[in-house]
Amino acid sequence: MQLPPALRARLVGGPGAAEPLPVVRDPAAGRAPFRFVARKVRFPREHEFFEDGDVQRHLYLQDVLTQVAEEPQRSRVPEFTCQVAGCCQVFDTLEGYEHHYHTRHRHACSFCKRAFPSAHLLDTHILEWHDALFQILSERQDMVSVPQSPPRQRLRPAQGWVLHGGGQSWVQPVGLRLVEYQCLVEGCTEKFKTSSARKDHMVRLHLYPADFWFDKPRKSRGLATPGPCVPLSAEALGGGGEQSEGDAMEVCAAEDVAIPWGAPSESRAVAARMEKRTYSRRIPSTICFGQGAARGFKSTKKRDQRL
Amino acid sequence: MWNRRQGRLRPAGCGVEELRRRRREREAALRKARREQQLVSKRLLREDALEETGGGGVATILGEAEIQQFLQLAQRGTEEKEREKALVSLRRGLQHPETQQTFIRLEGSMRTLVGLLTSNQALLQLEAARCLHELSHSEQPAVAEACLPATSYLLTYLSGHSSDFISPHMAVLEALGYALSQLLQAREAPEKIIPSVLGSTLPQHMLQLLQPGPKLSPGVAVEFAWCLHYIICSQVNNVLLITHGALSTLELLLLDLAGAVQRTEDAGLELLACPVLRGLSNLLTEAAAEDVGGQMQFGDERVVAALFILLQFFLRKQSSLLPEGLWLLNNLTANSPSFCTSLLSLDLIEPLLQLLPVSNVVGVLVLTVLCNVAEKGPAYCQQLWPGPLLHSLLDILAFSDIEVVDQSLELLQLLFLYRPEVCFLPRLPRPSCSNQGYRPWRSVRQPSSRIVCVLSRR
Numbered sequence: 001m002q003l004p005p006a007l008r009a010r011l012v013g014g015p016g017a018a019e020p021l022p023v024v025r026d027p028a029a030g031r032a033p034f035r036f037v038a039r040k041v042r043f044p045r046e047h048e049f050f051e052d053g054d055v056q057r058h059l060y061l062q063d064v065l066t067q068v069a070e071e072p073q074r075s076r077v078p079e080f081t082c083q084v085a086g087c088c089q090v091f092d093t094l095e096g097y098e099h100h101y102h103t104r105h106r107h108a109c110s111f112c113k114r115a116f117p118s119a120h121l122l123d124t125h126i127l128e129w130h131d132a133l134f135q136i137l138s139e140r141q142d143m144v145s146v147p148q149s150p151p152r153q154r155l156r157p158a159q160g161w162v163l164h165g166g167g168q169s170w171v172q173p174v175g176l177r178l179v180e181y182q183c184l185v186e187g188c189t190e191k192f193k194t195s196s197a198r199k200d201h202m203v204r205l206h207l208y209p210a211d212f213w214f215d216k217p218r219k220s221r222g223l224a225t226p227g228p229c230v231p232l233s234a235e236a237l238g239g240g241g242e243q244s245e246g247d248a249m250e251v252c253a254a255e256d257v258a259i260p261w262g263a264p265s266e267s268r269a270v271a272a273r274m275e276k277r278t279y280s281r282r283i284p285s286t287i288c289f290g291q292g293a294a295r296g297f298k299s300t301k302k303r304d305q306r307l
Numbered sequence: 308m309w310n311r312r313q314g315r316l317r318p319a320g321c322g323v324e325e326l327r328r329r330r331r332e333r334e335a336a337l338r339k340a341r342r343e344q345q346l347v348s349k350r351l352l353r354e355d356a357l358e359e360t361g362g363g364g365v366a367t368i369l370g371e372a373e374i375q376q377f378l379q380l381a382q383r384g385t386e387e388k389e390r391e392k393a394l395v396s397l398r399r400g401l402q403h404p405e406t407q408q409t410f411i412r413l414e415g416s417m418r419t420l421v422g423l424l425t426s427n428q429a430l431l432q433l434e435a436a437r438c439l440h441e442l443s444h445s446e447q448p449a450v451a452e453a454c455l456p457a458t459s460y461l462l463t464y465l466s467g468h469s470s471d472f473i474s475p476h477m478a479v480l481e482a483l484g485y486a487l488s489q490l491l492q493a494r495e496a497p498e499k500i501i502p503s504v505l506g507s508t509l510p511q512h513m514l515q516l517l518q519p520g521p522k523l524s525p526g527v528a529v530e531f532a533w534c535l536h537y538i539i540c541s542q543v544n545n546v547l548l549i550t551h552g553a554l555s556t557l558e559l560l561l562l563d564l565a566g567a568v569q570r571t572e573d574a575g576l577e578l579l580a581c582p583v584l585r586g587l588s589n590l591l592t593e594a595a596a597e598d599v600g601g602q603m604q605f606g607d608e609r610v611v612a613a614l615f616i617l618l619q620f621f622l623r624k625q626s627s628l629l630p631e632g633l634w635l636l637n638n639l640t641a642n643s644p645s646f647c648t649s650l651l652s653l654d655l656i657e658p659l660l661q662l663l664p665v666s667n668v669v670g671v672l673v674l675t676v677l678c679n680v681a682e683k684g685p686a687y688c689q690q691l692w693p694g695p696l697l698h699s700l701l702d703i704l705a706f707s708d709i710e711v712v713d714q715s716l717e718l719l720q721l722l723f724l725y726r727p728e729v730c731f732l733p734r735l736p737r738p739s740c741s742n743q744g745y746r747p748w749r750s751v752r753q754p755s756s757r758i759v760c761v762l763s764r765r
Contacts, residue, residue: 002658003615007616011562024685042592
């Protein structure tokens with residue numbers, strides 16, 4: 001099929017319509033036995049006109065799906081070890097090594113050595129687990145509307161705290177948000193005051209299962225909310241269903257295959273120490289305000305002596 | 308941009324003849340399936356897989372104990388090979404519906420599989436994914452539903468991973484487009500699925516993904532173009548699509564495709580061209596299409612130029628798409644003096660005539676387009692003759708199908724009406740009852756009153 005050379009030039013030229021030639025129809029044109037009428041044609045979905053194109057489409061899909069389902073052709077190389085310090089995994093295929101690196105080292109936390117599936121989750125992990133300021137502020141944020149004995153009048157309240165409920169308790173104003181828990185779904189910009197609010201959002205909006213391995217809540221004395229646990233039922237399979245302190249979406253080691261996103265790469269004890277987050281709202285017992293001073297805010301003087 | 312696509316499609320390790328034979332068989336199976344309204348790619352995949360494993364590893368029904376054993380071995384085996392083999396055996400068993408049922412009823416089984424999917428052992432992950440693949444294709448709703456817990460992990464995993472992808476998100480988008488296209492093919496789609504899709508922001512996103520430019524991903528575009536086609540040909544609310552700019556987007560994409568042909572970056576291009584042609588052709592039949600203003604100027608002759616470049620490409624690479632291209636040409640020219648004039652001014656009549664002998668279907672469509680031009684009156688017929696038209700017409704009349712002859716006569720009639728000078732040519736047969744006079748008509752199976760009328764004009 002020969003096309004005029006000017007056609008290609010026309011394609012790259014600017015938009016433009018041809019000035020139409022005059023249309024003059026003779027009524028004799030459509031007279032019987034002739035029946036031609038210029039008309040646009042519409043084909044519905046199941047029309048046989050589409051058969052050839054549909055067949056081609058499905059041949060293509062089958063090719064793609066077959067490639068997905070086929071045994072992968074893996075070219076073997078002499079065995080070599082992962083070069084990352086502390087990792088002694090051995091490989092005999094480049095794809096295997098590439099995959100290992102992406103899974104275990106690419107988004108690994110340098111503080112606690114845990115690996116994550118994406119940079120986004122790693123960043124979130126670092127912020128929520130290793131950022132000192134975040135931890136302090138989140139602790140304060142936890143103290144919203146919990147009734148406490150008001151500090152003595154001579155002490156100035158901590159910044160931001162106001163009297164509430166007729167002077168019976170100290171709370172942070174509700175509008176104050178010190179830390180934000182970002183939604184774990186990349187691209188979602190929602191932020192939340194608590195990790196359980198974040199979890200609710202992910203379950204409601206992003207349709208994550210309620211027993212998804214979200215991060216475990218911090219252990220706070222006094223706030224006895226057990227939070228979302230991971231109901232592992234590996235007993236049916238006789239596997240080691242032990243649960244460790246999990247972090248959000250962490251990649252696990254091979255032995256811990258039944259607990260994805262859960263176990264750290266090192267020994268549990270070490271990791272548990274490193275990532276243990278326990279927060280106390282009370283003054284630690286080691287703090288002392290000077291020799292002879294009572295711990296905390298209890299006055300040593302007898303009340304009636306103040307008069 | 309299309310080269311990547313081709314690399315992925317080439318199957319491994321087969322002789323050319325064997326490949327051709329297999330392809331013919333698959334094509335025949337697909338045609339049969341379509342006629343029985345059973346054309347769903349996922350179903351056919353499983354049937355193929357069953358056939359291929361026949362003899363070697365037939366899909367066996369696995370019992371609860373066996374499934375447990377395989378899962379345990381996969382999870383806790385000491386040898387990597389052993390663990391992989393266990394999952395392969397499980398996958399083969401999962402091809403059977405009964406095994407699927409047993410699997411999902413077994414407590415913790417899906418959780419273990421998901422755990423294996425997220426393990427850091429590449430081969431275990433792959434086999435676990437293939438097990439999920441089997442399960443997700445099940446016709447039993449309970450089984451497919453049981454796979455849902457995996458989706459959050461799959462999406463999270465995909466969104467952060469792999470240097471193979473052009474962008475980490477393209478593979479996800481392509482998979483989503485494919486999944487949506489499958490949904491839109493469901494029988495209940497026009498009543499249940501398409502209205503909610505149209506009521507959401509999906510159409511705008513789809514059109515966004517189809518915008519030509521450096522960010523256009525071929526794989527993603529193919530999937531969403533098919534989605535658009537399924538929505539459009541279901542005739543639910545095409546006016547809405549037009550207001551979102553679907554016509555304009557599809558036209559620009561058509562121009563882009565023609566450009567790709569010119570740059571010989573055309574591998575796999577027909578995969579995208581097909582749904583684009585269909586979408587445009589069907590949308591043009593909407594009344595709202597006539598009022599498109601402020602968008603891409605309708606009547607833009609670049610569309611015609613692009614279409615002919617694609618027709619030439621189809622003739623070379625995929626002749627089964629010629630009818631679809633000509634269908635678009637019909638819908639462009641039927642009610643548009645401007646497009647008919649473009650055909651004439653861009654010298655496209657002769658290229659069109661070159662398609663006449665390809666097949667009866669193509670021949671009828673070419674003649675219909677020519678009729679669209681001729682019926683607009685003397686000014687148009689003057690451009691059709693003198694020229695190669697009459698010669699080609701008379702050539703095909705002698706050896707053609709009744710429908711081709713019918714359409715040729717319609718065209719001849721219009722030509723004689725608006726260009727009477729044609730009648731006085733000596734080459735035309737005389738109105739005689741003798742066999743010699745009717746020699747050009749010997750292939751006509753039944754006498755047609757139109758033949759008599761046409762001849763009587765002389």
